Amino acid sequence: MTTSPVPERGDAAVRSEILTGLRLSLPAGLGMFPLGVAFGLLVVQHGLSWWVAPALSIAAYAGSLELLLVGMIAALAPIATIALTTLLVNFRHVFYAFSFPLRVVRGRLRRLYSMYAMTDEAYAITAAAPGTWTSPRLLATQVAFQSYWVGGGLAGVLIGNLLPGPIDGLGFALCALFVTLTLDACRTRGQVPSLVLAGAAFAVAVVATPGAVLFTALLVFVGLLVVRYALSRRGPSDA
Known part of the structure; x- marks a missing residue:
């Protein structure tokens, strides 16, 4: 007569952490899925094959880039x-890496993923x-x-093949999600200065380099954050 093994305390802790991660993903995931649907619809509306949506979501897996690539691929x-x-x-992911908690991940394959x-x-929620x-x-x-995104893309492809005509304004879904993530990451007064600095960096980039706004804004924003950090380290006694 055999009995089922009793789960070890470590296994229970791992399951609890996995469930916590899934729960934390839900708020942003509720925005990612419809955005993935919009991405899938764009793939269909540009006349591309249905498999382009999951292929890009696996090969590239970067929402903003994938939305741009759809139009670029269609335009050859x-x-x-x-x-x-x-x-x-x-290029912004380079700056994400400075504070992303990759150090907690154990195992080469897990860390690569x-x-x-x-x-x-993922960066905003961490x-x-x-x-x-x-x-x-x-x-x-x-x-x-990634499941929300890939699943949304497949659903969008299916919906796009059933619709009689195209839908305008799908590209704004990405902007709306970024606004939500920004507000979620700036819930305290201590984060307001960073939000103001981000707006200032964007304004400078629009005026200085209208052809490369994102790249310039990121560089200016990082510079402003370094200055802010240096001033905060000085403290009132050093001022």
Whole structure:
């Protein structure tokens, strides 16, 4: 007569962390899924094959870039243009890496996936609760985010094939999600100065380099954050 093994305390803790990660992913995931639907609709409306949606979501997995790539692929843009666009749009991930809790992830394959799945949503949710992340919680959150996105893209492809005509304004869904993530990460007064600095950096970039606003805004914003950090380290006694 055999009995089922009793789960170890460590296994229960891992399951609890995974469930916590899935729960934390829900608020942003509720925005990612309809955005994925919009992405799938764009794929269909541009006359591309249905498999382009899941292929891009796995190969690139960067919402803003994927939305841009759909139009560029449909327009048969040169490879060099696509490569430069990818660099400029995804260059922000370099700055994400400075504070993303990748150090908690154990195992080479797990760490590689966490690096690959370091999206805007994953960074925003970790930045909102620093110091609370474990490897199971972080990986569960990132896997959930990619599931929302890929699932939404497939649903959008299916809906797009059933609709009689195109839908305008789908591109604004990405902007709306970024606004929501920004507000979620700036819930306290201490984050308001960073929000103001981000607005100032964007204004400078629009005026100085209208052809590369995102790239310039990120560089200016990081510089302003470094200055703010240096001033805060000085303290009132050193002023």
